[in-house]
Amino acid sequence: MPIYAYKCESCGFAKDVLQKISDAPLEQCPSCSQPTFKKQLTAAGFQLKGSGWYATDFKGGATSTPATATATEGAAASPKADAAPSTPAAPAAST
Numbered sequence: 001m002p003i004y005a006y007k008c009e010s011c012g013f014a015k016d017v018l019q020k021i022s023d024a025p026l027e028q029c030p031s032c033s034q035p036t037f038k039k040q041l042t043a044a045g046f047q048l049k050g051s052g053w054y055a056t057d058f059k060g061g062a063t064s065t066p067a068t069a070t071a072t073e074g075a076a077a078s079p080k081a082d083a084a085p086s087t088p089a090a091p092a093a094s095t
Helices: 067-076
Strands: 005-006 014-019 037-039
Touching: none
Parallel strands: none
Antiparallel strands: 005 014, 005 037
């Protein structure tokens, strides 16, 4: 069951209430008994992180790179630069 934040517009009383999604929103303030008890908009209490999520979801600054981009850049590095030449070098001429 989700927790909803409520605040009274007349007296400023605030309370978090555990309610079912199907329950009707509260309207009467438990402190001043006025019908000005309103549900507040709050941020979600979780974030989706990990390599299984879309690359732009919750993307940090320039320091974070998606796993797929890092793997592609590593494969694109020149593999021929590290490979040994296929023909032997000619012997050096002595003087």
